[in-house]
Amino acid sequence: MQQIIIHVDMDAFFASVEMHDHPELRGKPLIIGALPHERGVVATCSYEARRFGVHSAMNIKEAYRCCPQGIYMHPDFYKYKAVSEQLHAIWNTYASAAQTIALDEAYLDVTAAAKDWEGARRIARIIKQRTWDELGLTCSVGVAYSKTAAKTASEENKPNGYFEILTAEDFVRLIIDRDVRVLYTVGAKTAEKLRSAGIRTVRDIQERPADVIRLCGRHGQWLVQLASGRDERAVTPYRPEDAKSIGREVTFQQDVSDHAVLRDVLILLAFCVEHRAKRVGLRGRGITLKLTYSDMKQITRSHLIPQTDSAVTIYQETVRLLEQLPQRPVRLIGAGLYQLSAEPEERQLSFDDQTDDAPHSEETARRLLLDGLRTRYGLDFAGNLEKIYNYEVLHKTVEYLRQHRTKPIQD
């Protein structure tokens, strides 16, 4: 059956939210991400900043070279998450199936609600209008016969765009002379592989299907299909509650080799992960430690434990994983929970487990972790832990730990 799919994507999402909250920033080149004197990248930037060549994932130093007059701000993920929940709630009203792709992006199957293309246009108009009326933000909407075409359509007239692609023929006509990267799943690696064989555009894929399949195997078969406009994938309902993992990570301004510092940073990360997990009511059975070394080599170590959302357990388990690794300069460290579930795990408790000591020991262990930070650095989080859940405070605190490791403050 013919599907009618809408793809909706917010314009310069983080930056637009900040401009909405701070009207004095409107019309200015606003860059959300690291600050120019820090290590890190651009998360996103306003369309005004894009005119200077700034874009997502660009190194912040390079962004600063392109746009020294820009306004630089750290992201506030909690704020964007809260806005995102409201956005998806509006959009999902019109869909029989909604697939959340990102905080600011979703596929909506509106086949039933729309009935025909005219109905789909009406829904697209309402979605744009309500997004603006209720949140003061603009989005771009694509209406199409397939997911790939809907995504391409929403990008076609950004920002505040609307575009429709009603047939496979229209889609092919639109993209035939574009770079292969216009096709869903073609990233830098695949594009390079194809380019090495002289396949640069969608037309090249259409004209040389055998070469594409020889170079890329099953993925190649999919690309040949997409290049002729065929994509019958359904919108598969997905909600953030189905998230595969909850994690938090930080990049140091200078590499850290000392495991004592990394352990202290893991205390902070563990509390942050606990906070996120509790906020969405999820516990994890898997614990992950992630490190990026100074040579950019990245490793993750994981193992399974009884279901938890406790900072103490997250800390203890990530430290165990850390201790198995050699001391090398670390650039980024992260802690995470996976195999998440909202349902309590069925666990065989022995009578020993059921003594009243358990909550006390958890409380004591939390206090010990925080006391440690107070003793070693003079940082007193007891009572106002929520400070470090803020991106900016967390990063500042981590930097503080790094800088003070050689001269610990005594009680």
Ligand code: TTP
């Ligand atoms: P995008 O939808 O890719 O970008 P955008 O909404 O900022 O801009 P556009 O108008 O082009 O859609 O990503 C949504 C948000 O996700 C973005 O506001 C910030 C965040 N993000 C990152 O943090 N890092 C990244 O590399 C990208 C691409 C996005």
Ligand code: MG
């Ligand atoms: Mg967007």
